[in-house]
Amino acid sequence: MYYRFRASRFYGGSATADAVGCNLRCLYCWSWRFNSRLEGVFYSPKEVASKLVAIAEDKGYKVVRISGGEPTIAFTHLTQVLEHLQKYLRNKKSLFILETNGILIGYRRDYAELLSMFSNIAVRISIKGCSEEEFEKITGADKVFFSFQLQALKNLLDYNIKVWPVVTVSFCNTRSLASLLERLARIDENLVAGLEYEYFKAYPASVKRLCKAGLLPWFSILVKERKVLNSNEFRELCRRYSQT
Numbered sequence: 001m002y003y004r005f006r007a008s009r010f011y012g013g014s015a016t017a018d019a020v021g022c023n024l025r026c027l028y029c030w031s032w033r034f035n036s037r038l039e040g041v042f043y044s045p046k047e048v049a050s051k052l053v054a055i056a057e058d059k060g061y062k063v064v065r066i067s068g069g070e071p072t073i074a075f076t077h078l079t080q081v082l083e084h085l086q087k088y089l090r091n092k093k094s095l096f097i098l099e100t101n102g103i104l105i106g107y108r109r110d111y112a113e114l115l116s117m118f119s120n121i122a123v124r125i126s127i128k129g130c131s132e133e134e135f136e137k138i139t140g141a142d143k144v145f146f147s148f149q150l151q152a153l154k155n156l157l158d159y160n161i162k163v164w165p166v167v168t169v170s171f172c173n174t175r176s177l178a179s180l181l182e183r184l185a186r187i188d189e190n191l192v193a194g195l196e197y198e199y200f201k202a203y204p205a206s207v208k209r210l211c212k213a214g215l216l217p218w219f220s221i222l223v224k225e226r227k228v229l230n231s232n233e234f235r236e237l238c239r240r241y242s243q244t
């Protein structure tokens with residue numbers, strides 16, 4: 001199921017399919033509404049591939065991707081989309097980027113093996129929090145699943161798939177971040193160099209969820225106002241939101 005197909009500016013321009021549904025419930029998720037209500041339309045793998053190719057051709061993009069929800073929860077569908085895209089990706093020297101939280105690839109090593117059958121593919125794993133405890137607060141899932149995300153990096157590297165991690169540092173502290181870097185380095189030190197740092201973009205709906213849960217980022221950006229907030233300013237924002 002997907003809720004939109006779009007041209008996006010990420011990766012220097014990418015044709016993007018936004019999937020619906022996820023195995024986590026991150027409080028800051030920008031696809032929350034679609035994932036929790038399962039709002040979207042079912043498309044066949046062939047239709048998804050055709051839509052992505054049409055956008056990429058129209059815009060001259062070299063990257064196609066699936067984002068939005070968690071694409072690996074429909075793994076067979078995902079591999080079928082990749083099958084339909086293979087010829088195009090090779091001919092156009094383009095890249096498919098899988099954006100995932102990595103949980104299932106960490107749990108199922110065979111998923112990494114199956115992905116390795118395809119060429120022109122890269123995987124971006126969005127790690128939730130820098131520690132088990134932060135993971136649990138952000139996602140609502142049991143902390144044991146945190147390490148599956150790290151295992152996913154290892155599984156993919158073992159199958160020679162290009163992969164890099166990203167973390168939203170707004171919810172980490174220096175200690176947990178240092179520990180994460182150490183854990184990544186133990187898998188492969190290139191993961192540390194390649195780690196992408198994100199920060200929390202404060203959209204109203206996710207701000208309300210975070211405030212309600214008492215999870216306050218030490219650094220965030222109010223997107224519309226283009227303003228940076230520290231944790232005290234975020235607390236003040238929570239107070240304002242609670243009065244509306």
Ligand code: SF4
Binds near residue numbers: 025031035101
């Ligand atoms: S893993 Fe991604 S899609 Fe799933 S809830 Fe978290 S932010 Fe949203």
